[in-house]
Amino acid sequence: MNRIDKAFADLKGQNKPAFIPFLTIGDPDLRTSIDIIKQLEQSGASMVELGVPYSDPLADGPVIQRSSGRALKNNQISIKDCIEAARQARSEGCELPFILFTYYNPVLQLGLDKIFGLLQESDISGMIIPDLPMEEDAEMRMLAEQHGIHLIPLVAPTSNERIKRIVSRASGFVYCVSSLGVTGTRSQFHSGIDEFLDTVKQSTTLPIAVGFGISTNEQFARFAKVCDGVVVGSALVRQVEDVLPLFEKEATRSQALIQIDQFVRNLIQ
Numbered sequence: 001m002n003r004i005d006k007a008f009a010d011l012k013g014q015n016k017p018a019f020i021p022f023l024t025i026g027d028p029d030l031r032t033s034i035d036i037i038k039q040l041e042q043s044g045a046s047m048v049e050l051g052v053p054y055s056d057p058l059a060d061g062p063v064i065q066r067s068s069g070r071a072l073k074n075n076q077i078s079i080k081d082c083i084e085a086a087r088q089a090r091s092e093g094c095e096l097p098f099i100l101f102t103y104y105n106p107v108l109q110l111g112l113d114k115i116f117g118l119l120q121e122s123d124i125s126g127m128i129i130p131d132l133p134m135e136e137d138a139e140m141r142m143l144a145e146q147h148g149i150h151l152i153p154l155v156a157p158t159s160n161e162r163i164k165r166i167v168s169r170a171s172g173f174v175y176c177v178s179s180l181g182v183t184g185t186r187s188q189f190h191s192g193i194d195e196f197l198d199t200v201k202q203s204t205t206l207p208i209a210v211g212f213g214i215s216t217n218e219q220f221a222r223f224a225k226v227c228d229g230v231v232v233g234s235a236l237v238r239q240v241e242d243v244l245p246l247f248e249k250e251a252t253r254s255q256a257l258i259q260i261d262q263f264v265r266n267l268i269q
């Protein structure tokens with residue numbers, strides 16, 4: 001059974017929402033990213049989006065853009081490095097379902113014929129490609145299905161017709177984007193978000209997760225009531241940015257992880 005499906009099934013049995021953090025892999029370096037992934041599991045994450053840093057992250061706000069910039073500047077992190085980091089975290093005992101989060105270009109560079117084999121070998125259970133147009137996703141969906149990997153679609157509060165078409169081809173879960181625009185913490189969400197989430201729920205039997213802009217316990221709790229999962233990226237990436245100086249010295253690395261732990265626990269409690 002795909003780890004993502006098992007995670008949602010287990011959480012449903014406990015009547016708990018999935019907490020799905022996003023992390024830019026390689027910011028500040030691969031070893032630290034693996035340590036953060038393991039910390040996120042301890043802190044209560046249900047699965048994790050492994051963000052492949054990209055030079056042109058059009059859908060990202062300033063926090064994740066800075067994070068991608070650091071990862072690329074410091075270490076030239078490639079999509080293969082991110083897949084290797086997942087494999088390493090798994091070999092160090094992390095049981096979280098991994099979702100490779102990447103723009104389409106790095107996938108094309110690596111080659112569609114190669115990537116799914118690599119994901120399968122590294123026990124990566126899903127992939128999200130925010131700029132993969134639905135009109136071009138047929139080959140990706142076929143290859144993903146052949147390899148037992150969920151290609152998780154993003155659906156934004158747009159036309160109901162488009163929502164139904166996107167959701168009808170979904171696998172794993174449906175990622176509902178809470179607001180139009182780019183990633184980044186927000187104090188308010190799309191005005192029709194509750195109707196939007198209801199439309200998605202009525203269009204699928206898959207779990208639905210919501211993301212974009214969530215950074216507080218109150219926001220997490222609000223969405224946890226109406227969705228099966230909540231995605232948090234920028235707020236966590238900002239935490240990592242804030243503790244980067246602590247990661248630079250061996251003696252203070254554990255303090256950095258404690259601060260990330262406290263951020264997560266306060267967010268999802």
Ligand SMILES: O=P(O)(O)OC[C@@H](O)[C@@H](O)c1c[nH]c2ccccc12
Pocket residue numbers: 022049051059060064130154182183184185211212213214231232233234235
């Ligand atoms: O950063 P936010 O506002 O918490 O949103 C989640 C987001 O970071 C993550 O899912 C993501 C990172 N980059 C993206 C690009 C498009 C859609 C989603 C994403």
